[in-house]
Structures are given as structure tokens and as C-alpha cells.
Amino acid sequence: MALSGTVRILCIAGTRPEAIKLAPILLAAASRADLDCRLCATGQHEALLDEALEDFGLMPDIRLDPLLHDPSPDVMIARFADALEPLLMAERPDIVLVQGDTNSAYAGALAAYRFGIPVGHVEAGLRSHDFDQPWPEERNRVMIDRLADLLFTPTPESAANLEFEREVVKGRCLITGNTGIDALLAMRSRLKLEQPMGKRALLLLTCHRRENIGAGIEAICAAALRLADRGDVDILCPVHPNPAVGDTVQRLLGDHPAIKLTGALRYRDAVTAMAHARLILTDSGGIQEEAPALGTPVLVLREVTERPEGIASGNLLLVGTDTDRIVVEASRLLDDPALHAAMARPSFPFGRGDASVKILDAIEQYFSSGPSDDHPLPFARTWIMDGAR
């Protein structure tokens, strides 16, 4: 029945974007006496996660033992879920919170579901409607939504995706906005973002999606070289640590004088680069959400996007990975100030920076009101040695 006293939340995360999008929740919960919110890091991308947390003054409370090698997604999910079981037995959280669509998030939802621990899904309802793009993220987030008891969805469009799946998505859905905007606005308020004085336009290029590895990234790099040859742009490309991405980018872009390759930027430096860029070329999900709030146009280097809201707001343009298409669209924006201005109008289709407060309010309400007929509390599906929950 309804819990009295402190509600124990366990966040489970493994990657940089999860850290960035869970940080506002962890920080907001710290000032609420009735919530005890802790973070378990799976080790999926340990260094990037730790670095992202540092920019918010955070670190994991618990760490799973690192995987000895980088297995396939489904083996990774199984390993994480297995490693989480004794942790969940020991920690006994009242709710497990996972963010987005990573293998860590799916593993956290699976392990909690087995023990009958309610699952909260932050960034629920995003759909490309194509299991192969992106893979395995689309599959992961569809399955997490089926397991979740509380679904925190960023926009009416993503809520509509969940409504369409109501036959199999049984949890309570709440439109909250994306916590990534909470993180962005908090970070931006700490930075001095004077406009850069240089005459040359800054282009920010990031690419790391699994489905782009190989031909996609080669085509993207060919476009970057042609844009760099214009002579009026500087391209900044933070290279994702995945060697399947970095080796190709280094080989193709490493020698051009107008292209600067760096390691992954710290979050605060990424926000600065996004704010200063004239144009962003990316296959990132989070950057598609952040750039509209910063008023920087984005060419989305994907064939499909689960952020149609940013397309509708006019801040994102879906261009895929065709070299000529990328060059044509980037050149149009660089050469036509009116067209650029139309795409550079700040907008907030993914929320206004209050998602984490709404999520914590909803969690408190869930436990104070207790189960209702249409939303009974879950039950243990895995026998817990010291007695069923």
C-alpha cells in the first residue's frame, strides 16, 4: 500500500547522455527530504559517464563490476541484468528509474520487473517506428515502455506513440518535457556564452550512431571535407571513443587545416560549442533536443528521427548521410542569412527545464496515493530468497 516515509529511488545508467539527463533528477531529489535518490553505474561507457557527472558535481553511488570486453548488445543487457539482481535484493529500492534507450536502461528495467520493483522510464515514448534505425535503441525503448509503471514522456507526440500502444503499455504516462533541457539550461546559466568574434563560421560535427558506422560515416566525412574546402568555415569534430567511429574520422579528416578533431568534449564545452556554432551536423539524439533551445540550426545525419517535434519547429532538417545532400543543405544555410535566421529561432519543443521536478512530483504522488484498480503495484516475478515482496 502507500508507502510512508522516504521513497527510495535507484537510477540505473551507463552512458554520457543518461548521466546528463539523470543529473537534474539526482540534484533535484537531493533537496527533498522524502526522497532518497541514488545512482548505479553499469560501466557501459564508464569514463564518459563519470566525466559528464563531474560537470554536475555528481558521481555514482554504486558501480557494477566492469565488463571484461564489449559484448553484443543482448549479451551486455543480460550481463547487466544478472549483475543487478543481487544489488536490487540488497538495495530494495521502491522504484528503479531508467533513462532513454541504452542497453543499461533496458537491463535495469528487466531486472526491476523481475523483482516486482516499479519501473520509471525517463524519456518514454520516443519512436522511429523502425527497429533497425536506431538498433538496438528502438527495440530497447519499446520494451522498456512495456515494462514501465511510470512513463515520463517529453512531448505530446511521444505521448501519442504510447497511447497508440496502450494495449501493451500499461503504465501511467505523464508528459514532462525532456530532462536534457533541464540540464542544458542549468549548464548554460553557468557559462559566459559571448558570441565568437571570428569571421569564419564554426560548424560542429558529431557522429557515432551504430547504423552510420562504415559507409555512413565515410559519406559524412566526405561532406565535411568539401565544406572545409569552402575556406570560410572551421569544423570542430569531437570524436566519439568508439574506435569503429574514431579510426575512420581520424583517417579521413585528420589532415585538413580547417577541421579540428578533439576527444569527446566535456558537457560544458559541448554546450559552449553548440551555442557558438553557426550550424550543427550530427546524428546525436540529445543534440537534436538541445540545439533548438540554443537557437542553432541542425542538419540531422540520420535517415529517420524520433524527434519530429524539432523538424516541426523548423530547427532541425533531416538530411541523412548522402554526401551531396549534406553539402547542398549546409551550403544553403551558410550562404543564405534569411534561411539561416529562420532555422536559428530558439524554440522549446522538448520542454522548458522543469521536467525533473515534474518527474519527482509524480513519483511522490505515485507512492503517496498507492495503487489504484487500474494501476496495481507490481508483484515479484522472481522469487526473492527471503520471501516474496
Ligand SMILES: CC(=O)N[C@@H]1[C@@H](OP(=O)(O)OP(=O)(O)OC[C@H]2O[C@@H](n3ccc(=O)[nH]c3=O)[C@H](O)[C@@H]2O)O[C@H](CO)[C@@H](O)[C@@H]1O
Ligand atoms: C536513439 C537516440 O537518439 N538515443 C539517444 C542516445 O543519446 P545521444 O544520441 O544523445 O548520445 P550522445 O550524442 O553521445 O550524447 C549527447 C549528449 O552528450 C553531449 N555531448 C556531446 C558530444 C561531446 O563531445 N560531449 C558532450 O557532452 C551533448 O550535448 C548531449 O547532451 O541515448 C540516450 C540515452 O538513453 C537517449 O536519451 C537519446 O535519445
